[in-house]
Amino acid sequence: MKKNVLALSIAAMIGGFAGAASAQTFTAPTATKFEQSEGGVGHILVVPYFTTQNDNMSVFHVVNTDTTNGKALKVRFRGAANSDDILDFTVFLSPYDVWTGSVQADANGSYFMTADNSCTYPNIHGQKVSFVQDRLANGWTAEKRVNNTKEGYVEILNMADVKPGSDLFKTIKHAANGAPACADSVLERTLAINPTTEGAAATLGYDTPTGQLTGDWYILNVAQTTTFSGAATAIKAVDDAGANARGKFVAFPQDNQSTGLNNDLYTADPLFKTTGAVFADNSPAVNLVAAVNYDFPDLSTPYLTSTATPEEQASLLTQAVANTGVSNQFATDTLIQAKTDWVLSMPTRRYSVGANYAATDAKQYRVFNPLVVTAGGARFFDAGSTTVDTDGNICVTTTSNTFYDREESSVRNGAVISPGTAKIISLCGEVNVLAFKDTGTSVLGATVARQTAAVTYENGWGQVNYTRPLPVVGSSFIKLTNSGGAANGFSGTYGITWPHRFSK
Template sequence: MKKNVLALSIAAMIGGFAGAASAQTFPNTTMTAPTATDLVQSEGGAGHILVVPYFTSQNDNMSVFHVVNTDTVNGKALKVRFRGAANSDDILDFTVFLSPGDVWTGSVQGNEQGSYFLTNDKSCTLPDIRGQQVQFVTDRLMPNATAAQTKEGYIEILNMADITGASTDVYKATKHVNGVAPCTSSVLDATLNINPLDAASVTAAKTSGFETPSGKLTADWYILNVNQTTTFSGAATAIAATGGNGRGNFVLFPQDGLNTAASAANVASLTADPLLQQNIVKAVNFDFPDLSTPYLAATATPEAQASALTQAVANTGVSNQFALDTGINAKTDWVLSMPTRRYSVGADYTKDVTASDYRVFNAGVLGANSQPVFTSTNTYVAASGLICATTSSYTFWDREEQSKKNGAVISPSNLKGLDFCGEVNVLSFNDTGTSVLGATVGRTNVQVDYQNGWGAISYANALPVVGSSFIKLSNSGGLSNGFSGTYGITWPHRFAK
């Protein structure tokens, strides 16, 4: 990836991030050496990295997701991390072990304390959280954050390692027997002693049954509201490591709060997250890997990895449809999620929101134009503490390319100033009440003159935006006739590249 090498050289000259990018070589010794060279977005496909753009437990919603291991030979060790919608803070993470051909499911639901995670799946997790309501953690959220701060966000899923060899300890501990994985605690707890930066530790991990990750993961999600008989669904955004043998680095870090592997000396070589790099948030083992941890043979630094990942999903604009037809009580929300923004800019909650250094940048994360993706000129801080990204313009059309209001008016209507506040921004249409998704964390309302139509949002520099349009409608006679009268439609955004 020559463009990344050039881009990093430019970043080193212009400055703006925590020191020079630090290279990290992962020892593979007896494991299969990873030779994948590129990260490619595969919407709805299989990959090594999966992103669920949005989850919510607002307004009685339940968010459910299914992760499928389409590899029928090898098991998978996964890092699952939930990040908040405001500024992408870690609110829950754990390790999951999948059998070959396995499907793992879980849900996010709400209570008075915020969101909690629940899985009744038989696959192994570390720690063992099966059948438990695990409350999301608020330790890293902004001070005095309300429960709502954990009720919206997005999900990262990363293939840290493969599990191989029918006779190995890890394979036998995680392979389903009569529909249930043994989840041998002594074997899974032993992974807390693995250090993927140490050659001897990697060799021992190989003997126990681990291999470099080969991906082949898919995921699907749905948002269910039982009280309102409404469901939305979609596929996770998949990022595949391609080229060579299609394998990434072995990045199975211990799922604990120590820093045996994530020592202060290693942090800058393991993550592009500016808050972790500058020790504003103290890094521990469970912080790794994140999506910027070097994964390819071509990404020796976190900045190169984050740049490659950002460029894989970046676009210069999104377009989609909206429906506000009063005859069917139609309402629309657009989700605009930026799952790699955290590696370019984070919020320092020890500072006042008006302080110039509240935003902490890593200018080494670059777009395809070899320039930093997020800067002080294309972001600002809202009074709520959310970091906002600016856009250049947006345009909305009706379904006939024109509308009538006080006489004939030629469509479209052109407007400026629509910004994305929060890591996940929910754009509601002509709706100042409870919107389709009930969003409150990073919600923006836009007024359009048309009942139905489509719109396009453009930004001057490419941004890593993913998401969908969520349209809710109802048949007013449905309930009185004895059947459900509420329906949900989900359309993925179309992207301009």
């Protein structure tokens, strides 16, 4: 990426890094666009849903398939209601490395644990790390704040590669005993870098990111002997020819200090913006939440050579994920006690619209970035296409839904959403769970942004469509019970996970 000459000069004067005139540089970035990777390998991974509700635990695996370079990753957990950051940290992977971790819950909400040897910063190996509630609404009850740590989604971004031979590479490389050194003296140096100090970062061993990450997840309920699993949604940064390419270096320090930069250049998040964001009444929304280093990078931080602004970045990323509708199967067959939940997750919605919890005027609750748009220039979300429900979740209404049985019969707009009699599905929250014919504790036990669909048919499939493209990903989670299984000494419950099919 281009050097910020002023920042480099200042850094040299105050000793930000040694030898500015002879500083090393990165390999030039070459990526010009994003595409959703059918092969599951990419620069960005999104786990559409995690949950610790109803005694569930969620487990994640990330694989570095790059056989040469190490990887510096930002891992961020976001809440289901408004995509609030509830935990983030940095992970370093060496070539061939696999990193694993899990989310479980106690009385204080979700917590993260990893016994994996791969380096993290800060070092959280073997620790019980509680999810952070600082960005949740102060006006919520303690119970609601805890509950809002129990569901959400995960975003994983390759911020930078780590070059072989560097001190950083050597300390994250696994030794013969299977464990890297993870030397604090080396990892602490990462607190002195940001995207403008190219020389310092290159000297440390960083280079521009090449992706090559894959990810998997599973949701496990030991008591109910049920497991659901799937692959993370992968977004690949490619060049004009469609080949895997290098993105821009976007690593920030993993601390809570002010960036000292113009944050408008690094995020499209409307709650962080000092210019450009607007409320529902179109009045300016300015710096509603003070961003610090750990807030960066997010998925809107300019990553491509074709994105000079975070709005351009967020637009291209959302376009890569967006579709006009999803379809999947459901089963509620009473003979096998079948139950179904659909997860409809919108992992880039936060860059178009966020909730201003401090608002005293309803017109200033929804905050928009009007420059995050489709390829045709239309906004993905605006005041006219969104509403707010009684829980404070921001909703977008779908245009139609059609449900079919297994014998070709169909009912258009046949899923009556309970409570009430509305026949059009509203997606309220960043991560929505639609429970089929189940008003109790459904398959996933979701509560943050959950609805019940009283479909006419016992088994079949359905399709949900929207008026404009939306960044929806997710799966159908079907649970079955073999009533004779437990009595005969083997598992009586089974989980099936089918990813949504979609149309562009």
